[in-house]
Amino acid sequence: MPVDLNKKKAKAVLAGLHLPHESEFEHRSSMDELERLVTTLGFETLGRVTQKRQRPSVAGVFGKGKLAELASWTGGTGVIHGFGKGSDDEDYEDDFIESDVDDDDLERDQATIVIFDSELSPTQLSNLEEALGVEVLDRTGVILEIFSRHAQSREARLQVEIAKLAYMAPRLRLSHVGGDRQGGGIGAKGAGESAHELDRRRIRDRIAELKNQLKAIQVEQDNRRSHRKDVPLVALIGYTNAGKSSLMRKLTKTEVEGENKLFATLDTTIRTMQPETTPRILISDTVGFIKKLPHDLVASFRSTLDEALNASLLLYVVDGSDPNFKSQYEVTRKVMAEIGAEDHPSRLIVNKSDLLSEIDRARIQRDLPDSHLVSSRSKDDLNRLRDIILQVFEDEMNDFEVLVPYEKGGVIGKIRARARVLQESYDEVGTTLMLRAKPETQAWIEKQLS
Numbered sequence: 001m002p003v004d005l006n007k008k009k010a011k012a013v014l015a016g017l018h019l020p021h022e023s024e025f026e027h028r029s030s031m032d033e034l035e036r037l038v039t040t041l042g043f044e045t046l047g048r049v050t051q052k053r054q055r056p057s058v059a060g061v062f063g064k065g066k067l068a069e070l071a072s073w074t075g076g077t078g079v080i081h082g083f084g085k086g087s088d089d090e091d092y093e094d095d096f097i098e099s100d101v102d103d104d105d106l107e108r109d110q111a112t113i114v115i116f117d118s119e120l121s122p123t124q125l126s127n128l129e130e131a132l133g134v135e136v137l138d139r140t141g142v143i144l145e146i147f148s149r150h151a152q153s154r155e156a157r158l159q160v161e162i163a164k165l166a167y168m169a170p171r172l173r174l175s176h177v178g179g180d181r182q183g184g185g186i187g188a189k190g191a192g193e194s195a196h197e198l199d200r201r202r203i204r205d206r207i208a209e210l211k212n213q214l215k216a217i218q219v220e221q222d223n224r225r226s227h228r229k230d231v232p233l234v235a236l237i238g239y240t241n242a243g244k245s246s247l248m249r250k251l252t253k254t255e256v257e258g259e260n261k262l263f264a265t266l267d268t269t270i271r272t273m274q275p276e277t278t279p280r281i282l283i284s285d286t287v288g289f290i291k292k293l294p295h296d297l298v299a300s301f302r303s304t305l306d307e308a309l310n311a312s313l314l315l316y317v318v319d320g321s322d323p324n325f326k327s328q329y330e331v332t333r334k335v336m337a338e339i340g341a342e343d344h345p346s347r348l349i350v351n352k353s354d355l356l357s358e359i360d361r362a363r364i365q366r367d368l369p370d371s372h373l374v375s376s377r378s379k380d381d382l383n384r385l386r387d388i389i390l391q392v393f394e395d396e397m398n399d400f401e402v403l404v405p406y407e408k409g410g411v412i413g414k415i416r417a418r419a420r421v422l423q424e425s426y427d428e429v430g431t432t433l434m435l436r437a438k439p440e441t442q443a444w445i446e447k448q449l450s
């Protein structure tokens with residue numbers, strides 16, 4: 001990350017464009033979400049500056065006047081060198097100006113960082129830092145930093161590192177703030193090659209190296225996955241902070257609650273549902289979704305989501321107390337469809353019902369009659385959810401009878417681990433078992449006995 005984010009309590013101003021295709025509600029929600037992301041990083045938010053425009057200005061996102069207003073928060077000049085000469089400035093729309101800034105706000109002039117809700121081009125980033133005199137980050141930068149702090153496994157760390165380098169490469173040498181933020185002097189000048197190009201090339205090489213390391217880990221994981229193939233797997237999928245990890249922990253009896261920060265989970269964890277069933281059911285918890293997720297990051301985390309493709313059941317978890325939960329659900333479904341999971345059996349779990357009024361609950365049940373309204377804090381709800389999961393697998397299972405001759409008695413242990421024994425009886429030939437299992441398991445058992 002080019003920006004030094006380890007400073008004590010950075011004071012941030014949030015900047016956002018309100019584009020014509022966005023409703024007032026969407027615009028505000030997006031800014032609210034940015035504020036939560038920024039809070040997750042530990043920054044204090046001083047205020048917001050927003051502007052209605054037909055499109056972002058190529059030079060600096062905002063128009064001239066709005067940029068000057070933004071600069072009054074940071075003590076910058078508000079001027080981009082050469083701004084106003086290009087044709088770009090002509091679409092600047094003064095009549096559309098809108099601002100959330102309270103004029104007698106005491107904290108003006110104190111912001112140490114400005115955070116834009118949209119993705120900034122390298123030129124915009126550089127221009128904005130020039131005009132504002134402080135560090136500027138975009139939404140992608142914020143998300144990358146959160147991912148970077150939360151990544152724990154080697155796989156997640158590699159994925160984040162690759163995404164960060166890909167994000168950083170085009171932004172090298174364009175910065176105006178802080179002399180040595182561009183990679184600590186890695187750029188000794190080569191013959192006929194600028195330091196800038198050299199750095200970029202090194203970054204490309206490093207990305208290639210990291211990708212190789214990642215591939216090795218993923219091969220290992222694919223192996224592990226194929227071992228688990230006929231064990232039923234339930235994947236918890238959903239927007240960040242919806243409560244996936246909390247549900248996972250309760251369903252698998254690891255009692256710790258989730259954390260109230262965005263992207264608390266980056267790694268896929270898999271545990272056995274408790275109390276254990278036969279055959280046992282595995283539950284996986286995955287990385288959360290968010291709107292405007294940086295492309296590099298989506299690509300990097302795709303392998304994590306691929307785990308979900310192996311699942312027999314997807315539980316889409318939403319936070320029912322979030323006014324945006326429907327659009328968050330749509331974003332999630334869209335990404336899952338992109339990875340080819342749209343036809344997977346799934347259920348919609350509307351979580352955090354404890355935070356809802358009776359009226360809200362009734363409304364959700366009316367609008368989404370197929371959804372299951374739960375709270376991860378209610379024992380009854382968790383039992384209900386467990387029954388829902390069991391029922392799905394039950395519906396996929398057949399009842400059948402097998403005769404295990406005594407000379408093949410060794411197979412019985414394996415059968416018990418994979419299928420539910422409904423009844424058993426013994427005679428002079430062997431053991432007769434009445435079983436309930438999935439068709440694949442039935443085929444496997446019959447093969448063992450043939």
Ligand SMILES: Nc1nc2c(ncn2[C@@H]2O[C@H](COP(=O)(O)OP(=O)(O)OP(=O)(O)O)[C@@H](O)[C@H]2O)c(=O)[nH]1
Nearest residue numbers: 241242243244245246258259260263264265288376
């Ligand atoms: N009131 C209430 N809070 C809940 C419930 N379930 C989870 N939470 C809280 O919501 C926050 C997020 O929960 P997590 O389980 O970490 O959410 P997640 O979906 O795993 O989030 P990411 O890992 O960021 O994708 C935590 O503060 C939880 O305590 C619930 O049913 N009711």
Ligand SMILES: [Mg+2]
Nearest residue numbers: 244245264265
């Ligand atoms: Mg989580």
